[in-house]
Amino acid sequence: MLKIRDLFFIFGVMACTIFAACTHSTEAGNTAPKEVIATDDASDFVVITEVVPDALLEIRYYSTYNFIGTRIDGYNEPTALLTREAADSLRVVSDELKEQGYRLKIYDAYRPQMAVDHFVRWGADLADTLMKAYFYPDLIKDVLFDRGYIARRSGHSRGSTVDLTLFDMNTEKEVDMGGTFDWFGPESHPDFGGNPETGQYTGKCNSPQGRTITPEQFENRMILRRAMLRHGFKPYDEEWWHFTLKNEPYPDTYFTFPVKQL
DSSP states (O other): OOOSSEEEEEEESSOOOTTTTTSHHHSTSOOOOOOEEEEOOOTTTEHHHHTTOOEEETTTSSSSSSSSSOTTTTTTTSSEEEEEEHHHHHHHHHHHHHHHTTEEEEEEOOOHHHHHHHHHHHHTTOOTTTTTHOOOSSSSSSTTTTTSOSSSOOOGGGGEEEEEEEEETTEEEEEEOOOOOOSSSGSSSSSTTTTTTEEEEHHHHOTOOOOOHHHHHHHHHHHHHHHHHHTTEEEEETEEEEEEEEESTTTEHHHOOBBBBO
16 A cells, blocks of 8 residues: 655646656646645655666666756666556566567656756756757757646656667667657657557658658667557657556656665
8 A cells, every 4th residue: 555654735737748858748738637646655666677687777867968967856876766567567578678689778767756846947947058959959948848848747756657768689789769868859759750550660750950760760669669568558759768657556646755776
């Protein structure tokens, strides 16, 4: 049973989606739940690598290589956590992809509320554009709130969302997905260059800067997507790397404990 140590807090329909760097998630366009639970209870969480021992970790928000350029609040250790249910499903994904010569590489999983608060503060500081050239060169920072790139709640804080890619065991390199994690723009959309529902490459790329993706890069995205969908995860229309467990155990709970070894 979930032990609720904090008070309940109420918020209505919020004029925001979860941040593009995985803060704007599949909640976009839905009515926010009337009652949301905040808690620091980590009893139903596990360390991903203890359940999925083949997974590789590159926890971007523990490092300085992220869209802000500093370590994000709440990332106390370079580890990744998920609810037990999400981690168990991810293990099955990993086992399937390992037979195809791949390992999973995790960029982010559970994200504490204090990290989302850090994103919001950064978004309000228009002078801080340290990492613009690497993650949002096509955007002026003052549009981030209006376009829904930053919000006050993230699906990651519910504990069953993961950001990941593939690692090729033969080449010993990260698989080329035709775009980097946390890129703000249409190039990150699963339908960039093709139809993710059919897996067909079309070459249609709606990049304002004329960027494209190759058939191989599109197929690499689809390999990850198909495996995740087969084993209980749902995708997100804005980011090829972002997946949430369909039957997430805590759909109305936003956890507050920091990311560290349990």
